Amino acid sequence: MLDHTNFHSTDDVLSDGTRNSNVSAIKEMMYLTGLEIKKGKDVISLSVGIPFYKMPEQIRKHVSKALNEKINIDKYTFLTGMPELRQAIVKDIKNKLEIEATEEEILVTPGSMGALMYTMTAILNKGDEIILFSPYFSSHVEQIKLSEGVPVAIPLIPPKDKNDAYRIDLKAVKKKISKKTKAVLICNPANPTGAVLLKRDLVALAKIIKQNGIFLITDEVYDFLVYDNREYFNIASIKELWPKVIRCWSFSKKYGMTGWRLGYLHTNKELLKHILKIHDATIVCAPHIAQEAGLAALSENMDELNANKKALEKNRNLICERLDKLPNLFSYIRPHGAYYILPKYHLKIGSIEFSKKLLYEAGVAVVPGIGFGSESDNAVRMSFGGTPKEINMAFDRIEKWWKNFQKI
């Protein structure tokens, strides 16, 4: 170990953005869980957003072929990404959003996280504001803070009936827009609630965005995961909002390839030219081999994607049933998309304390709600992306723990 004695504090060397941000609550929980597992403890994790399924075999085969046969597979691609991949993305956008994009509007990124981080770096000066909706995805707030921006969180209006949809507080949006507001960020379907927003709310929101001449930023990572045959409406498909739209998408969740770090950013080509500078300085290009995986993902027809979705819908049903059996401990709003649920717990302790209890006393890892906004400090995020067995085992443990807890 090096001598750290002449280094008492890092605080004076940090930039303001870095000092003010945090590692996301999800990663904190992963870290604590890791320590427990190291100690030999048996922990079931509902904390990480990793789906149970593997990357489809067709993609693996294509990657394998590229690895062994593509002559320049080890080398950089173009800064913006492989032309074939960008063409495939353009086609996919046309299918999904009925928007005519061009290759020059597409940047292949290291996941949607890269796309979102670039976005915040590109548009935020110190004190500039981004409106987003809470419960929000914690990394969005950290990305804003790292760029010295100010996250302005507007709570979604929870439905009275747990089966209904969250609503957008449009009046609050109008009120909160200031001269400092650079953009509204929408994550739909939402992490951590699984909320699927209503078309009428999104259309009304779009009007406000348009009237104020600000940007729309979308994190569309879960666009393929909407349950109960509900309507999914992508606000970025509203043509009137363009060119002031920045779309961020990822291959991670849909194709079970979180570790490949691949996504894309889609915006107008003028802004993209500037975002390229950040991409160049950060990573030069998305990993070449991952780009080949992405190309296969968009080119091949894969039935298993539908099967995966159905399995996740069943998981959603299962986790709701298991929560229903603990009415004194939990109440929740039914997720209609993504693979997260954010149940409230009926104990008068903070969400970090409650999460630690579940981790250390029940052997179940969840994410404290406070990571998704201060008003969620009475809730925890559970992922139902795993297997039914994992969900059942986790809830068996929680039930057992809860029985004992009530005896005390």
Added chain:
Amino acid sequence: MLDHTNFHSTDDVLSDGTRNSNVSAIKEMMYLTGLEIKKGKDVISLSVGIPFYKMPEQIRKHVSKALNEKINIDKYTFLTGMPELRQAIVKDIKNKLEIEATEEEILVTPGSMGALMYTMTAILNKGDEIILFSPYFSSHVEQIKLSEGVPVAIPLIPPKDKNDAYRIDLKAVKKKISKKTKAVLICNPANPTGAVLLKRDLVALAKIIKQNGIFLITDEVYDFLVYDNREYFNIASIKELWPKVIRCWSFSKKYGMTGWRLGYLHTNKELLKHILKIHDATIVCAPHIAQEAGLAALSENMDELNANKKALEKNRNLICERLDKLPNLFSYIRPHGAYYILPKYHLKIGSIEFSKKLLYEAGVAVVPGIGFGSESDNAVRMSFGGTPKEINMAFDRIEKWWKNFQKI
């Protein structure tokens, strides 16, 4: 194409850092070259820093096995990287630098570019200064500007004899250090000059850094490429400078795997905790499959690395010989490391104009020197990382062009 008519300028939406930075001169040249090739023109490129050799077969085999057999290969690794890889890096550091690092001081990054970008984001507030030496690597300056810092370039002192070493202007360093100075950045062996700095200069520089309590940042991408049996001294191996050292390293050049986007950042564990926040918000983890490649790279013994180095040394000799044949056009300082040379040309035109002449009139792509500092606007960067054939063909073309040019 979307309607961009209501979007006259991006300038008002950009952050200051993004507005003030540029895509690197190297990427600009790649772009222009790409346009020429699209038009059907035959261009030989000496502009990109990609070595001629492929990733070693042992690494490819290991990756292939991991792709098909490692159960969680598609999933995220830990934020900091695979423990086995970080252990291998720690061992490699001990071998190379005789420094006892720990795993907690290592972050696996998307290349050294990622490591450097994180560094600048982590430590720079608006107006903070980084001292670096010109001719500098253009991306370093862009990384500083994107973080709203100020690059303070101090020219290296070129030798009188073209075979001698560049020297560090220590007086100028002392003079330029201000209250705003956060760090000194050293890239040794240097891109774009191939300069290998002298141990006595680096030891003296270290004293100044230590006395002023500022950070040392190193970009050590070419640490394996020093020719003529010259001494390579890594300034980061000076223990007294720790913990205020941030080392950035990459697998890209040594192992011919520029497209895999893998490197690491090595600093004290307190600072690393903060840098993790940026990494989490940007990419979550380095690509899992690339981390497997990195593990194989550090574990296997590969004779071809030595052969590659010898071939590059021969390339260095060749490009110097070819330049010697054009004494009226070029003069140069002999590179002792890396695979770049920055010859001055004896024409009274700017380096962008000269580079365009070579591209459009001779069919040879080089990088204008102005990308590496204003005093290099009379030079161009040539890479000798390619094959001897490429170097010869490029110079045959330049010779022919020069003959014609003199006739005019």
